[in-house]
Amino acid sequence: MLKNLQITRAREAAKQAAETPPLEPFAALNDDLLAIADEEGVFIYMNDAAQNLFQSAAKKEPVKLSGILHPEDRKAFLEGLRSEIYARAAQPIKLEARVISAQNQILDMRWHFQVEGNYLYCAGRDIGSETTQQNMNALHEAQLAEMESIGRLGRWRWDVGQDTFDFSDRLYEIFGQSPESFTPTFDSIAAKLPREDGQRLSQALQRAMISQTPYEIDFRVLKNGGEITHIRCQGRCALNANGEVTALYGIMQDVTEIMLHEEALRRAKESAERAYASKTQFLANMSHELRTPLNAIIGFSEMMERQLLGPIGTEKYLDYISGIRESGEHLLDLISDILDMSKIEAGKYTLHLEELNIAKLIRMAVHMMEGRALEGDIKIEPVFDNEELVIAADRRAMLQMILNLLSNAVKFSHQGGKVTISCLERETYYSIKIKDEGVGIPAHKLADVLNPFEQAESHYSREHEGTGLGLAITKDLAELHGGALYIESVVGQGTNVTIRMPYDAAQKHAEINNT
Numbered sequence: 001m002l003k004n005l006q007i008t009r010a011r012e013a014a015k016q017a018a019e020t021p022p023l024e025p026f027a028a029l030n031d032d033l034l035a036i037a038d039e040e041g042v043f044i045y046m047n048d049a050a051q052n053l054f055q056s057a058a059k060k061e062p063v064k065l066s067g068i069l070h071p072e073d074r075k076a077f078l079e080g081l082r083s084e085i086y087a088r089a090a091q092p093i094k095l096e097a098r099v100i101s102a103q104n105q106i107l108d109m110r111w112h113f114q115v116e117g118n119y120l121y122c123a124g125r126d127i128g129s130e131t132t133q134q135n136m137n138a139l140h141e142a143q144l145a146e147m148e149s150i151g152r153l154g155r156w157r158w159d160v161g162q163d164t165f166d167f168s169d170r171l172y173e174i175f176g177q178s179p180e181s182f183t184p185t186f187d188s189i190a191a192k193l194p195r196e197d198g199q200r201l202s203q204a205l206q207r208a209m210i211s212q213t214p215y216e217i218d219f220r221v222l223k224n225g226g227e228i229t230h231i232r233c234q235g236r237c238a239l240n241a242n243g244e245v246t247a248l249y250g251i252m253q254d255v256t257e258i259m260l261h262e263e264a265l266r267r268a269k270e271s272a273e274r275a276y277a278s279k280t281q282f283l284a285n286m287s288h289e290l291r292t293p294l295n296a297i298i299g300f301s302e303m304m305e306r307q308l309l310g311p312i313g314t315e316k317y318l319d320y321i322s323g324i325r326e327s328g329e330h331l332l333d334l335i336s337d338i339l340d341m342s343k344i345e346a347g348k349y350t351l352h353l354e355e356l357n358i359a360k361l362i363r364m365a366v367h368m369m370e371g372r373a374l375e376g377d378i379k380i381e382p383v384f385d386n387e388e389l390v391i392a393a394d395r396r397a398m399l400q401m402i403l404n405l406l407s408n409a410v411k412f413s414h415q416g417g418k419v420t421i422s423c424l425e426r427e428t429y430y431s432i433k434i435k436d437e438g439v440g441i442p443a444h445k446l447a448d449v450l451n452p453f454e455q456a457e458s459h460y461s462r463e464h465e466g467t468g469l470g471l472a473i474t475k476d477l478a479e480l481h482g483g484a485l486y487i488e489s490v491v492g493q494g495t496n497v498t499i500r501m502p503y504d505a506a507q508k509h510a511e512i513n514n515t
Contacts, residue, residue, distance in 0.1 A: 033124035041065040056102045070098035153253035174254050176223035209245045212237050230259040294332045301325040337469040344476045351394040359387045365402040378413050383422035392504040397477045404470040409436035432499045441489040481505040
């Protein structure tokens with residue numbers, strides 16, 4: 001009976017073995033190294049991956065486990081394997097060691113061993129690429145941490161439905177907290193913010209989820225010591241395949257220094273604007289206050305010079321009176337320049353545009369300068385492309401510009417010299433050019449002379465009185481018309497000053513405002 005049972009079981013086992021499909025195809029499909037070693041450590045079976053790595057195509061010699069190990073790892077690996085086999089018996093064993101392939105390649109391998117009877121089952125996997133990737137990841141993490149430190153920013157992420165945020169190490173530092181003592185949640189973050197900032201942050205995150213657009217918000221963090229840190233939060237939405245928001249993520253940057261710097265600049269700007277406004281107001285008030293007595297001085301001195309109420313007893317007094325009148329007129333001109341400059345800088349200089357014959361206006365200015373020119377035996381010569389040219393401009397401003405430039409040209413011309421003023425027509429603009437043969441302006445001073453109260457400061461120029469406002473006012477008045485002023489000069493040879501102007505200042509203003 002027992003014998004018949006044993007025979008039956010043997011037949012069933014044989015039948016089951018016959019019906020079980022072979023396992024070799026699984027081994028061939030696996031990229032891992034699969035092998036079986038006998039008691040001597042010789043591989044009696046290797047899958048294709050192991051054979052290709054450890055057996056040369058020409059020689060199919062037996063491969064021994066100890067023979068494929070790197071010499072530096074061999075002793076420690078084999079000793080560790082033996083001890084693990086004795087200690088763990090039938091349990092799986094995990095070890096790492098380098099191996100040398102048949103092509104003399106050195107590979108980092110992770111081995112799994114299992115002892116069954118007198119055989120050692122081996123499974124090996126190349127972890128070189130894995131290790132390289134881990135090293136690259138570690139390097140990238142270190143570089144990212146360094147950049148975060150330099151940029152004073154940290155990363156954060158919040159997955160929809162979760163209460164906690166994922167903070168980078170740098171972000172804990174920005175909040176003045178440690179990962180061990182602070183868990184970033186909506187409530188714990190809000191507790192570190194002023195109430196109004198916490199509400200704005202919450203609203204910004206809610207709007208971002210609804211609109212699914214990038215967002216940015218500034219808020220303050222109150223640290224434990226009472227210190228205030230200004231943070232700029234920038235973020236994006238993570239969407240799933242259905243277009244639903246699954247997470248919010250972004251960066252938070254410590255912008256405290258930037259905010260303090262901007263605040264300092266704002267205060268400095270406001271202070272400068274107040275000082276500038278005070279200066280402008282003072283100059284305007286002073287100019288108006290001085291003009292009244294100056295007009296009286298000039299008027300009475302002119303009456304005395306003409307002896308309208310009777311003769312002056314001593315002729316010498318007439319010279320004094322003439323000096324008083326000329327000084328008063330000069331001082332009135334200076335005050336008028338300062339007042340005009342103040343109006344222009346304050347944006348209160350209004351142009352009154354009208355149609356003008358520019359040639360007639362230039363001849364009027366030349367006539368007004370003739371007396372001063374005759375004193376220095378200087379000839380002023382006007383030249384026109386078109387005597388009938390009509391432009392749209394402010395009469396007073398145009399006359400002032402021409403007089404300023406003619407005055408400078410005459411003032412800095414040599415005795416017996418010549419000043420040429422020409423009006424030239426071009427397709428889209430006209431030019432008024434004043435050319436003298438005087439002392440000239442040094443090249444390094446050409447830009448400075450267009451600034452208010454600046455003069456060339458040569459020995460010759462300082463012999464002449466003036467505020468240094470003439471060119472600055474002329475430049476600003478030209479620009480108010482939509483034009484520009486240009487200077488060319490050579491020391492000892494003279495100066496060319498050109499005003500390039502639009503034919504219609506009103507149309508030019510309209511073009512500028514529409515762009």
